[in-house]
Amino acid sequence: MRPLQAKINLSALKHNFGVVRGHAPQSRTIAVIKANGYGHGMLRVARALEAAEGYAVLNVGEAVALREAGFKQAILLLEGFFSADELPTLAEHRLASVIHCQEQIEMLEMAGLPVKINVFLKLNSGMNRLGFRPEAFGAALQRLQAARSVGQITLMTHFACADEVQGIAAQLACFDRLATGLDAPRSLANSAAILRFPQAHGDWVRPGIMLYGSSPFADTSAVSLDLKPVMTLTSAIIGLQDLPAGEAVGYGATFRAEQPTRAGIVACGYADGYPRHAPTGTPVLVNGQRSRILGRVSMDMLCVDLTGISGAGIGSPVVLWGEGLPVEEIAAAAGTISYELLCALAARVPVVEV
The missing domain is CATH 3.20.20.10 (Alanine racemase)
Structure with missing residues (x-):
């Protein structure tokens, strides 16, 4: 699955x-x-x-x-x-x-x-x-x-x-x-x-x-308002690529490695509701450690930087937004608001209550 x-x-x-x-x-x-x-x-x-x-x-x-x-x-x-x-x-x-x-x-x-x-x-x-x-x-x-x-x-x-x-x-x-x-x-x-x-x-x-x-405010975090994230969008690493300096990843080759880079492929894309316009640098958690997206988001996949992420490999858990990573941060990086990201969750994404 x-x-x-x-x-x-x-x-x-x-x-x-x-x-x-x-x-x-x-x-x-x-x-x-x-x-x-x-x-x-x-x-x-x-x-x-x-x-x-x-x-x-x-x-x-x-x-x-x-x-x-x-x-x-x-x-x-x-x-x-x-x-x-x-x-x-x-x-x-x-x-x-x-x-x-x-x-x-x-x-x-x-x-x-x-x-x-x-x-x-x-x-x-x-x-x-x-x-x-x-x-x-x-x-x-x-x-x-x-x-x-x-x-x-x-x-x-x-x-x-x-x-x-x-x-x-x-x-x-x-x-x-x-x-x-x-x-x-x-x-x-x-x-x-x-x-x-x-x-x-x-x-x-x-x-x-x-x-x-x-948070409804651009300048005030949800944590400071005592609000807790209700939705946590999670996935995992399903592929690995070692990029030599100078090589690109993804459609349009919008990210090109300046140094040897270990990249992880995550099972999530814009058909799942993740914003296609999220740029390189958009935050993500891998194995509970903060990292970043690399290159352009695809329909079913996106790429993240695993360089320096200890223990990261196939099956490593990924948090795209939610617990430990406020959805407002993803929205701000993508030039939108958290309302849009939450409402855009695709019907094909399984939902579980915790």
């Missing part, structure tokens, strides 16, 4: 949920488990986070799968429903929906549903992605309050720069200006805001990346 696998540490997942609780003890938690639980397995993550009061997913299919698996918590559709045909399913399975455009309100006004649907009315407070602009927010709220198919209304926004130097001040001020005096629950904080801006915690927090043990 090919040695590549992703190990999912459920104890670490529960620990990270405890960090959320510690930062926002007065708020209820909607655990964001879209994108197949950020690559960790949606149902697996939901089971481990049964203490959460709610889950957030992308679409109706994911939400129904949670209900059919027996989960009773609130379930929120982060992009809402996409057609009126989905509304009966929302009512049947008691699914909550983000409302971000006039067309969704019109569908609700026209629907004759047997039960009311809880909604999260989204304010576009500055991200300019989804949501009602401030001048349209009040009218949207009034229409939802009058709609017979609408139950509880929660006021919601999403921060664009909670992980950046500029922070959330302008967006929070916009939200507070419109929400002041309104008797409705509030949901604002993503992982970065949970950790840095307690004034934005509100009634519901929406942790995502921090649950999976990765």
Whole structure:
């Protein structure tokens, strides 16, 4: 059997949920488990986070799968429903929906549903992605309050720069200006805001990346935030090459040895979800010792430097990210973010719970 696998540490997942609780003890938690639980397995993550009061997913299919698996918590559709045909399913399975455009309100006004649907009315407070602009927010709220198919209304926004130097001040001020005096629950904080801006915690927090043990901040490590990696991507050395000085390795000959170099071939490539654009020098652990990638990542394999790695040979264990090697480091080397790497884990990679 090919040695590549992703190990999912459920104890670490529960620990990270405890960090959320510690930062926002007065708020209820909607655990964001879209994108197949950020690559960790949606149902697996939901089971481990049964203490959460709610889950957030992308679409109706994911939400129904949670209900059919027996989960009773609130379930929120982060992009809402996409057609009126989905509304009966929302009512049947008691699914909550983000409302971000006039067309969704019109569908609700026209629907004759047997039960009311809880909604999260989204304010576009500055991200300019989804949501009602401030001048349209009040009218949207009034229409939802009058709609017979609408139950509880929660006021919601999403921060664009909670992980950046500029922070959330302008967006929070916009939200507070419109929400002041309104008797409705509030949901604002993503992982970065949970950790840095307690004034934005509100009634519901929406942790995502921090649950999976990765820092939402480029300048702050997960370890310093007491977050533990949940996914560890491991493999092994399956081939060896001794490169004389001047010889290259891999497609495009992008790495050429300046001195005699012992290279190891690892069973992992971009078809498994490892970033093809990770350059020479991207860190890797071999036999628990820090080393580096050499040359271009292939579809099924990549090459690592074994020079000076004691005891390295065929079968030596390799950690590509996770325990002992933060996924943020790999992402930074590859010019991306940890979210992308975790979500990109390929279906062909075996997943085991530890």
